[in-house]
Amino acid sequence: MEIKYNRVLLVKVLLFLVIVLVCGLSVFGCVGRGSIPKGWSGGVVADSILFLGSMEGKLVAVDISSHTRLWEVPLETSEQTSGFGCAPASTAVAIYGSPAITEELVYVGGYNGKIYAFSVGKDEPRWIYPREGNLQPIVGGAIVSQGKLYFGCSDGKVYALDAADGYTEWEFQTGSKIWATPVIDSETLYIGSFDKKLYAVDAATGEEKWGKPFETQGAIISTPVVYNNTIYIGSFDRYLYAIRITDGSLVWKSEVKADNWFWTKPVVFNNTIYAGNLDGKVYILDTETGEEIVDAIDLGRPISSSPVLVDDSVIVASEEGQVWIIDTTNNQKSELKNLEEKVYASLCASDGVVYIHTSKEELYALNAQSGAELWTLSLRS
Amino acid sequence: MEVFGQAWNLIILEPIINVLIVLSHYLFSNFGLAIIALTIVVNGAMYPLIRKQLSSSKAMQELQPKMAELQKKYAKDKEKLAKEQMKLYKESGVSPAGCLVPMLIQMPIWIALYQSIIRLLAVTPEDFLGLSQYLYSWSVVYSALPLGSNFLWLNLATSDPLLLLPLLVGGTMWVQQKMITPTTADPKQQTQSRLMLWMMPLMFAFITLSFPSGLALFWVTSSVIRIAIQYFVTGWGGLVKVATPKSPDRDKKYRKRIAQVEEKTSEYADTGADIVEPTSGQEEGLDYGQSGDNRQDRGRGDSARLKGIRREPGRSRSHRPKRR
Numbered sequence: 108m109e110i111k112y113n114r115v116l117l118v119k120v121l122l123f124l125v126i127v128l129v130c131g132l133s134v135f136g137c138v139g140r141g142s143i144p145k146g147w148s149g150g151v152v153a154d155s156i157l158f159l160g161s162m163e164g165k166l167v168a169v170d171i172s173s174h175t176r177l178w179e180v181p182l183e184t185s186e187q188t189s190g191f192g193c194a195p196a197s198t199a200v201a202i203y204g205s206p207a208i209t210e211e212l213v214y215v216g217g218y219n220g221k222i223y224a225f226s227v228g229k230d231e232p233r234w235i236y237p238r239e240g241n242l243q244p245i246v247g248g249a250i251v252s253q254g255k256l257y258f259g260c261s262d263g264k265v266y267a268l269d270a271a272d273g274y275t276e277w278e279f280q281t282g283s284k285i286w287a288t289p290v291i292d293s294e295t296l297y298i299g300s301f302d303k304k305l306y307a308v309d310a311a312t313g314e315e316k317w318g319k320p321f322e323t324q325g326a327i328i329s330t331p332v333v334y335n336n337t338i339y340i341g342s343f344d345r346y347l348y349a350i351r352i353t354d355g356s357l358v359w360k361s362e363v364k365a366d367n368w369f370w371t372k373p374v375v376f377n378n379t380i381y382a383g384n385l386d387g388k389v390y391i392l393d394t395e396t397g398e399e400i401v402d403a404i405d406l407g408r409p410i411s412s413s414p415v416l417v418d419d420s421v422i423v424a425s426e427e428g429q430v431w432i433i434d435t436t437n438n439q440k441s442e443l444k445n446l447e448e449k450v451y452a453s454l455c456a457s458d459g460v461v462y463i464h465t466s467k468e469e470l471y472a473l474n475a476q477s478g479a480e481l482w483t484l485s486l487r488s
Numbered sequence: 489m490e491v492f493g494q495a496w497n498l499i500i501l502e503p504i505i506n507v508l509i510v511l512s513h514y515l516f517s518n519f520g521l522a523i524i525a526l527t528i529v530v531n532g533a534m535y536p537l538i539r540k541q542l543s544s545s546k547a548m549q550e551l552q553p554k555m556a557e558l559q560k561k562y563a564k565d566k567e568k569l570a571k572e573q574m575k576l577y578k579e580s581g582v583s584p585a586g587c588l589v590p591m592l593i594q595m596p597i598w599i600a601l602y603q604s605i606i607r608l609l610a611v612t613p614e615d616f617l618g619l620s621q622y623l624y625s626w627s628v629v630y631s632a633l634p635l636g637s638n639f640l641w642l643n644l645a646t647s648d649p650l651l652l653l654p655l656l657v658g659g660t661m662w663v664q665q666k667m668i669t670p671t672t673a674d675p676k677q678q679t680q681s682r683l684m685l686w687m688m689p690l691m692f693a694f695i696t697l698s699f700p701s702g703l704a705l706f707w708v709t710s711s712v713i714r715i716a717i718q719y720f721v722t723g724w725g726g727l728v729k730v731a732t733p734k735s736p737d738r739d740k741k742y743r744k745r746i747a748q749v750e751e752k753t754s755e756y757a758d759t760g761a762d763i764v765e766p767t768s769g770q771e772e773g774l775d776y777g778q779s780g781d782n783r784q785d786r787g788r789g790d791s792a793r794l795k796g797i798r799r800e801p802g803r804s805r806s807h808r809p810k811r812r
Binding site: 144145147201203218246283286301303324325326343344345366367368370385409411451 | 612613614617620621623625627630631633634
């Protein structure tokens with residue numbers, strides 16, 4: 108069959124290619140740009156109630172004894188649009204960090220750059236910070252200590268608010284955006300930043316401690332762990348660090364170098380640190396020396412959800428939804444359950460039960476020892 | 489499909505992403521400069537393809553008058569028309585696929601560049617987490633991330649608030665398109681040419697309004713480089729009314745072949761007819777060293793020449809010598 112080549116055909120083909128290219132770019136743009144941040148909030152348990160953020164932008168309270176939804180309240184609807192068919196006119200506010208709770212209020216930060224404080228059961232927030240406008244996206248979780256609420260923001264600042272009314276106590280500026288959750292120990296707040304530094308800040312005044320922040324070669328997203336007057340932190344430079352809490356000096360830098368970023372908060376137990384990595388391995392190091400106790404346990408898929416300690420076992424989930432238990436007595440792994448759903452949210456445990464929020468908006472309650480599925484609850488409306 | 493995706497990532501996407509990170513590290517931690525540098529490098533690497541595409545495209549344009557004649561001549565016999573067109577392409581050494589194949593080869597590269605920039609800008613946590621799976625184990629890659637997104641007045645991760653970039657994107661694409669748009673007397677082709685001339689620049693300018701500036705920077709740089717290459721390969725083309733293009737040897741080869749074909753065609757026409765001496769205007773039309781509107785003149789020259797072919801009284805087809 109002979110093909111008829113002429114100019115009309117050529118122009119048509121060119122037009123078709125242009126349209127395909129533009130449509131392709133648009134599709135890749137929408138996908139690649141992740142125009143709709145979805146969130147991956149982990150949970151916090153208090154008085155048999157599990158609080159977490161749903162991917163529909165709601166703060167949800169689940170009664171874990173009756174495994175029913177007690178209450179849910181949507182955060183504001185984002186007005187942001189990305190245009191060119193990448194996003195609907197309005198989207199739910201993505202929630203990445205776990206909520207913080209006090210006896211009176213539940214706090215949650217949104218990707219829309221606002222912090223919300225709710226009384227449980229009430230549809231209207233007690234207060235919203237900032238009152239007007241928005242901060243940059245809030246990705247890390249918030250924590251409450253001694254009447255103050257602390258959180259880091261993508262504008263590079265650490266904010267301390269009065270937990271009761273949401274007014275600013277102090278702000279502390281770092282060199283780049285903050286996606287990490289802070290931790291407080293002995294009146295000092297520790298937080299990592301994209302500027303590759305770990306900061307120690309006076310929790311009462313917001314003044315920087317140490318002479319200068321501790322610097323690594325990579326961004327710091329994971330939440331630090333304080334144990335025996337030492338801070339343990341993983342960095343994007345693929346090393347784990349132990350830092351003296353008193354002056355911010357280096358105790359050790361891990362001999363082993365991972366193959367990817369340390370994204371999640373490590374677990375420390377019995378002088379051993381368990382750190383999941385995006386290379387799919389759990390690194391097990393001696394807290395005193397930084398040497399590997401055993402070879403890293405390979406789970407095969409990236410670990411982007413923070414593991415949790417239940418009794419003397421570390422429960423860790425891979426991104427693909429395989430849930431593993433690591434026995435800390437012999438550092439052997441065994442599979443608890445394969446959820447076959449993506450898991451990015453930090454794991455949460457209470458009374459021997461592990462709660463896992465998957466990317467399909469399912470909340471799983473697993474027995475931490477047997478892996479038996481106790482119940483599931485859909486967080487979808 | 490999954491295998492294709494993995495191969496795409498491994499062979500194309502990952503190298504580009506990691507090279508961009510390294511470039512950014514060595515270019516003063518400036519991602520904007522890295523985008524410009526890589527766009528220049530990629531265009532340089534694809535220069536032979538781009539040049540082939542442009543030369544073929546130009547040669548195709550130069551064949552258009554002959555094509556128009558054939559279309560007119562065989563308007564009622566599509567099959568014959570197709571055969572004659574193929575014959576003309578073959579004899580002139582021009583392949584219509586000559587412009588499409590290089591373009592098809594380049595498209596995946598452009599799409600990969602586009603995807604790489606999008607992934608490296610990694611605005612949302614999901615994007616950033618996804619980026620981790622494309623990185624080589626080079627230390628420089630890990631220490632360079634996250635890339636700074638400020639360049640000149642732009643935040644490369646967001647659209648340009650001053651709207652200068654959409655204008656630049658649209659403007660440079662229009663110039664580029666105008667340079668390759670042939671001038672033609674055919675109203676139908678004029679409409680198509682106009683459509684091509686305006687559609688792509690407008691579409692890209694429009695999507696630049698909402699896309700990250702990093703991508704727009706890539707598009708502007710690409711267009712500027714392509715304009716430069718086009719200038720050296722084919723001259724200003726349709727951008728100026730009369731211009732003497734810089735003609736590389738390859739173009740000369742095409743022109744020579746086309747001239748040979750035309751001579752052949754003239755010989756065929758001569759077999760049963762006498763040729764009226766061409767006027768000076770017709771001679772101008774046969775000068776293939778000209779471009780732009782002159783091609784139109786050339787078309788008219790050919791047409792006039794054919795009109796000038798007339799059968800001498802008393803000589804019939806039977807006197808036509810056999811073609812060897």
